Amino acid sequence: MEKSVSPDLLTDTLTRTLAAGTPLLLGTLGEICAERGGVINLGVEGMMAAGAVAGFGTAMATGSPWAGLAAAIAAGAGLALVHACLSVTLKANQIVSGIALTMLGLGLSGVWGKPFVGTPLSARFTSVEIPLLSDLPVLGPALFQRDPVFYLTVALAAGLAFFLRSTRWGLILSTVGENPLAADSAGIPVSLVRYSAVVFGGALAGMAGGYLSLVYVPSWIEGMTAGRGWIIIGLTIFAGWEPWKAVLGSLLFGGIDVTQYLFQAAVPPNFLKSLPYAATLLALMTGSKNASGTAAPPAALAVPYRPGER
Amino acid sequence: MLEFIPRPAPSAAARVRTTLGALLAGLGLAALAFLFMGVDPVKALASILAGSFLSPYGLGETVTKAIPLILAGIGLSLAFTGRLWNIGAEGQLLAGATAATAAALLIKDSLPSFLTIPLLFAAGGVGGAALALLAGWLKTRWRVNEVIATLMLNYICAEFVQYLIYGPWKGPTQSGFPYTDNFAASAVLPVLGATRIHWPTLLLALAAAVGAWVLLNRTRFGFELRAMGGNPDAAAYAGMDSSRTTLVVLALSGGLAGLAGVGEVAGIHQHLTYPWAVSSGYGYAAIIVAWVAALNPLLAVPSGLFLGGIMVGGDAIQISMGLPAAAISLFNGLLLLSLMAGEFFLTYRPRWRRA
Numbered sequence: 001m002e003k004s005v006s007p008d009l010l011t012d013t014l015t016r017t018l019a020a021g022t023p024l025l026l027g028t029l030g031e032i033c034a035e036r037g038g039v040i041n042l043g044v045e046g047m048m049a050a051g052a053v054a055g056f057g058t059a060m061a062t063g064s065p066w067a068g069l070a071a072a073i074a075a076g077a078g079l080a081l082v083h084a085c086l087s088v089t090l091k092a093n094q095i096v097s098g099i100a101l102t103m104l105g106l107g108l109s110g111v112w113g114k115p116f117v118g119t120p121l122s123a124r125f126t127s128v129e130i131p132l133l134s135d136l137p138v139l140g141p142a143l144f145q146r147d148p149v150f151y152l153t154v155a156l157a158a159g160l161a162f163f164l165r166s167t168r169w170g171l172i173l174s175t176v177g178e179n180p181l182a183a184d185s186a187g188i189p190v191s192l193v194r195y196s197a198v199v200f201g202g203a204l205a206g207m208a209g210g211y212l213s214l215v216y217v218p219s220w221i222e223g224m225t226a227g228r229g230w231i232i233i234g235l236t237i238f239a240g241w242e243p244w245k246a247v248l249g250s251l252l253f254g255g256i257d258v259t260q261y262l263f264q265a266a267v268p269p270n271f272l273k274s275l276p277y278a279a280t281l282l283a284l285m286t287g288s289k290n291a292s293g294t295a296a297p298p299a300a301l302a303v304p305y306r307p308g309e310r
Numbered sequence: 311m312l313e314f315i316p317r318p319a320p321s322a323a324a325r326v327r328t329t330l331g332a333l334l335a336g337l338g339l340a341a342l343a344f345l346f347m348g349v350d351p352v353k354a355l356a357s358i359l360a361g362s363f364l365s366p367y368g369l370g371e372t373v374t375k376a377i378p379l380i381l382a383g384i385g386l387s388l389a390f391t392g393r394l395w396n397i398g399a400e401g402q403l404l405a406g407a408t409a410a411t412a413a414a415l416l417i418k419d420s421l422p423s424f425l426t427i428p429l430l431f432a433a434g435g436v437g438g439a440a441l442a443l444l445a446g447w448l449k450t451r452w453r454v455n456e457v458i459a460t461l462m463l464n465y466i467c468a469e470f471v472q473y474l475i476y477g478p479w480k481g482p483t484q485s486g487f488p489y490t491d492n493f494a495a496s497a498v499l500p501v502l503g504a505t506r507i508h509w510p511t512l513l514l515a516l517a518a519a520v521g522a523w524v525l526l527n528r529t530r531f532g533f534e535l536r537a538m539g540g541n542p543d544a545a546a547y548a549g550m551d552s553s554r555t556t557l558v559v560l561a562l563s564g565g566l567a568g569l570a571g572v573g574e575v576a577g578i579h580q581h582l583t584y585p586w587a588v589s590s591g592y593g594y595a596a597i598i599v600a601w602v603a604a605l606n607p608l609l610a611v612p613s614g615l616f617l618g619g620i621m622v623g624g625d626a627i628q629i630s631m632g633l634p635a636a637a638i639s640l641f642n643g644l645l646l647l648s649l650m651a652g653e654f655f656l657t658y659r660p661r662w663r664r665a
Contacts (some may be wrong), residue, residue, distance in 0.1 A: 046643070082647065086647065086650050086651060090651050090653075090654035091654060091657075092650040092651065092653060093650065093653075095395050095457065096597070096601060096646065096650055097650045099397065099594075099597060099646070100643050100647045100650060101643065101647070102643070103594065103639050103642050103643030103646060104639075104640060104643030104644060104647065105643070106636065106639050106643075107636045107637065107640025107641065107642070108636075109636070110634050110635065110637070110639065111343075111347060111633070111634055111636050111637055111640055114636075222636065227462075227465045230458060230461045230462065230465075233455075233457070234455075234458045234462070237455060237458070268473055268477060270470065270472050271469070271473065273469050274465065274466045274469040277462040277463075277469075278462070278466060280458065280462050281448060281454060281458075281459060281462050281463075284448075284452070284454040284455065284459075285448065285452040285454055
């Protein structure tokens, strides 16, 4: 049988790539924010799972996907607050605290989500068509006839890139992550900045989970995050803590997700399912080889700030 | 206002007090969580205890589940001492189980038991160590963060085991179930009486606890490992080869998790089965085992028994109170968070001062 690349297939592949990439981008933007401030949060998988179930449950109860998204954001932010409290105030080991947060989030989501298993989502986002642009061939349907959360994510990426690069607040955040002592001497409230960065990061991780259960699937399945939270931690490094590179990375990994559908006939399914995980390792390997391509992590990453102690 | 004063280095007694206090706080939080789930917390905690420690059957199951937890927990204690965040015990356990299955399917009943079983353990140890070394190579050669490397390998391993049991290794005698054929009788581990306690693995775990303690506290390697964990710059300045230490400790850590995997396939299932049945999260729970034990390999034994009890109790309340399996993950998360918070009070003393 002869195969040709039809515009429909192209549109379809692009649409799916962007859908799979959106939650990855949201989570990566959030983790970039937390890590720029000097706190590594390995609880993304847990915050996403909690966001997914909170979003789904709320959307079902209220009939509003927007209320669901708000609940997803709140769930992610709430869990992140626990991590912020441990890592900033209690100066705990951030690696282990993040793993505990993942256990907590996955546990909470499994307990809360039990009644929702197998229920399809009734309240969905309606897609928004951007006038004129949505009529473009191929790109129109893939880019400009989408759910509102997609546009919101693109705006967040642009906003965060601008925030980090061109605002005083972005500079403050980076200073806190690079040299908290200097920031403290300059009168910057280090703890407050770190709390805000971690909670904002958690909000985006929760939103990423909400995207999975409200838009991408849309339904609640236990374990639906399927390691995406960990891929996001990898993407954060791959992106060199830069939002615009996170966009590229998410597109790449969204594409890898979609190849699973394209090669279904030829390759055993378990190998296809391993692809995103193997690709994460490969991405981090190539990142380190090309030293100019990957920035160094924030100098004070995962180091609690202890004023007045040496 | 409330302020926190740094304390001098904590004594062993303070450490024990704090750990017990944190565990109690964790149980308290879990009780609260049960309350929110609409479950009577006293009844839930009582049936966890009754199911895990207070009946002969429960106690046997607790020890059975403690075996992989102790083995993997010792390995993680070693790795964490060197500040190597091996989160891959789950995958390394599966790699050990897979390697042991390969050996068992190859040997069949051609060798006597006293040769087959050591070969199985050797294969499993090598399998687990090889997977951890892969992560170590990614870290030392390619500077890939070991948290990500070990975690990704967990997922890849779970998929690979499924590929094997649904594909090339699917046993013709298992009437369609995705299991390998059962191991020959000579490759099955003996158990204690009517329990499922596969004692050869238990003995290995106890020996490993002593061996790891000696390695950590009485050898040059242990000194280098602690130096690397305490102050990597100073260790490098003193001429220590951190790459070599990293690879060796990861191999040990993965090897111990691999041995745990051998126990699960050769002692419990007697064939390779679904990855989530071979290890019901032992590799992740072992992180808590290591932390409760304050990274002391000897203390990993009581700590593994404690976590084993929680896992058995969790199964009990799933059945008796209709709670989802995830309740245990929630419980574990709360315990670990409490432990993390507790450590703060070892190094800082709260004091109330009038403003």
